[in-house]
Each structure stands twice: as structure tokens, then as C-alpha cells.
Amino acid sequence: MEYQAIKSEKVPSLGLGTWRLSGEECVWAVERALALGYRHVDTAQMYANEGEVGRSLRNSSVDREEIFLVTKVRTSSFSHNNVLRSTRESLKKLQTEYVDLLLMHWPNPSVPLRETLGAMRELQEEGSVKHVGVSNFPPSMVEEATEHAEIFCNQVEYHPYRTQDELLGQAREMDYLLTAYSPVAKGRILNDATLREIGRAYDKTPAQVALRWLIQQEKVVAIPKAASEDHLRSNFEVFDFELSNEEMERVFELRR
Numbered sequence: 686m687e688y689q690a691i692k693s694e695k696v697p698s699l700g701l702g703t704w705r706l707s708g709e710e711c712v713w714a715v716e717r718a719l720a721l722g723y724r725h726v727d728t729a730q731m732y733a734n735e736g737e738v739g740r741s742l743r744n745s746s747v748d749r750e751e752i753f754l755v756t757k758v759r760t761s762s763f764s765h766n767n768v769l770r771s772t773r774e775s776l777k778k779l780q781t782e783y784v785d786l787l788l789m790h791w792p793n794p795s796v797p798l799r800e801t802l803g804a805m806r807e808l809q810e811e812g813s814v815k816h817v818g819v820s821n822f823p824p825s826m827v828e829e830a831t832e833h834a835e836i837f838c839n840q841v842e843y844h845p846y847r848t849q850d851e852l853l854g855q856a857r858e859m860d861y862l863l864t865a866y867s868p869v870a871k872g873r874i875l876n877d878a879t880l881r882e883i884g885r886a887y888d889k890t891p892a893q894v895a896l897r898w899l900i901q902q903e904k905v906v907a908i909p910k911a912a913s914e915d916h917l918r919s920n921f922e923v924f925d926f927e928l929s930n931e932e933m934e935r936v937f938e939l940r941r
């Protein structure tokens with residue numbers, strides 16, 4: 686496992702995304718991921734699977750403190766009281782006393798950032814939440830958010846076909862985590878000729894090259910979703926090779 690250093694915290698570079706995992710499939714995938722060595726799990730109130738993720742955490746022999754657990758407040762719960770109420774519900778479902786990171790899932794201009802982030806800060810002060818952050822925020826809104834809380838993370842869509850140059854620069858300057866969601870572009874990069882060619886030298890697939898490219902960037906972590914043993918395993922086999930600067934550049938050039 687590799688880590689990204691953010692504000693004197695170490696975050697596992699590769700996590701498991703759980704959107705569209707539900708029921709027993711979700712319980713199995715999260716448990717299996719933990720057994721394979723994953724130590725970072727991403728869920729959300731919207732995914733309606735926090736209960737299943739909680740069961741996996743309880744079933745697993747991995748200590749809770751070793752896992753970086755992330756959930757997100759749904760946009761319809763951004764009022765002060767709803768942030769507190771819904772997050773406490775999340776903790777109950779997740780069967781844990783705290784989450785490592787609580788995110789605002791999407792911007793919602795109908796509730797002031799001050800109100801939502803203020804409530805999230807209260808949860809942080811009582812120890813229910815270690816860090817707070819945002820998701821799908823453009824740079825200007827991240828900037829605004831920092832007036833109301835210490836922003837640990839912005840989770841956004843990021844993969845070889847999607848550029849995030851401006852946010853990347855901001856993440857480095859402001860020392861926050863840029864979590865790349867849909868890191869294998871929901872499967873769209875799986876047959877990419879350039880990624881395949883780069884991977885050939887290392888005996889790696891296009892998906893593994895894309896994940897490696899992401900986690901090799903300063904402040905970036907990736908959270909691929911996987912539901913099978915094969916995908917869970919291969920997505921985790923990205924710590925035994927390194928892309929050269931020239932190969933990194935070639936992947937950057939795939940942007941569309």
C-alpha cells in the first residue's frame with residue numbers, strides 16, 4: 686500500500702468505491718477488499734449501503750483504526766439539523782463511532798456553505814468525524830468552503846479522459862486530498878490502446894495503468910468500484926511498478 690500525505694495525515698492511495706454495490710454483494714465485496722489489503726472505503730448516504738458496509742467492517746478482522754472510512758451527506762440534508770441527524774444515522778448504520786472523512790456530496794446553493802460546514806465542524810469537535818470535505822466542487826467553491834472549515838478533501842471525477850488541472854494545482858497549494866472517482870471511467874478506458882501499450886512493459890492492464898497514473902500524482906488517491914474477486918484483486922495490484930515521467934505525460938495527453 687502507498688499513502689498520500691495530507692495535513693499530517695496519511696491516506697491510503699487506493700480505496701474501494703461502493704456506489705451501486707448493495708445487499709450481500711456489497712457485504713461480500715467490502716469484506717473481501719479488506720482481506721486483500723484495502724484500507725480505504727468510500728460510501729455515501731445516497732448509496733443506501735452504509736448498513737452493508739457497516740456489516741463488513743464488523744465481520745472483518747481488520748481493526749477499525751486501520752481503515753480510512755469515508756461517507757457523504759446527501760444534498761437534501763444540508764441544513765444544520767439534518768447534517769447532525771443524518772450523520773448520526775450514518776454512524777449507526779456503519780456501526781462505528783466516527784468516520785475518517787465526511788463530505789458534502791454535491792454543491793447545493795439553496796443552503797449556505799456556512800450552515801452545512803458549521804454543522805460538520807460541530808461533528809468534528811465532538812469526535813464523530815475526523816476530517817471534513819466536499820465533493821464535485823469547482824475551485825472557486827473550494828476556496829469559499831475554506832472560510833468555514835478546514836477542507837481536507839475534494840472528491841471529483843478524474844481519470845485519463847477527464848482533466849482536473851486546476852483542482853490539482855489547488856490541492857497541492859492548499860494541501861488537500863483530491864480523490865478520483867470513476868477512476869477507470871466506468872470501464873471506458875479498458876480498451877485504450879495507449880494504456881495497453883504502456884502496460885505491456887509491466888504486464889499490466891489498461892485499468893492498472895490508469896490507477897497507477899492517478900496515485901502517482903501528488904495529493905491524488907483513487908477509489909475504483911469493483912464487485913468481483915478478479916477486479917478487486919487486479920485494481921489493488923498497482924504498487925509493484927512505477928510509470929516514468931514520459932509515460933505519465935502520455936497518459937495526460939489522452940484527455941478529451
Ligand SMILES: NC(=O)c1ccc[n+]([C@@H]2O[C@H](COP(=O)([O-])OP(=O)(O)OC[C@H]3O[C@@H](n4cnc5c(N)ncnc54)[C@H](OP(=O)(O)O)[C@@H]3O)[C@@H](O)[C@H]2O)c1
Nearest residue numbers: 702703704866867868869870871892909910911912913916
Ligand atoms: N462523489 C461522487 O459524486 C461520486 C460519483 C461517482 C462515483 N463516486 C465514487 O467513486 C467510486 C468509483 O466510481 P464509479 O463506480 O463511478 O466508476 P469506476 O470505478 O471507474 O468503474 C466501475 C466499473 O468498472 C468496472 N471495473 C472495475 N475495475 C475493473 C477492472 N479491473 N477491469 C474491468 N472492469 C473493472 C466495475 O465492474 P464490476 O462492478 O463488475 O467489478 C464497474 O462496472 C464509486 O463507487 C463511488 O464510491 C463518487
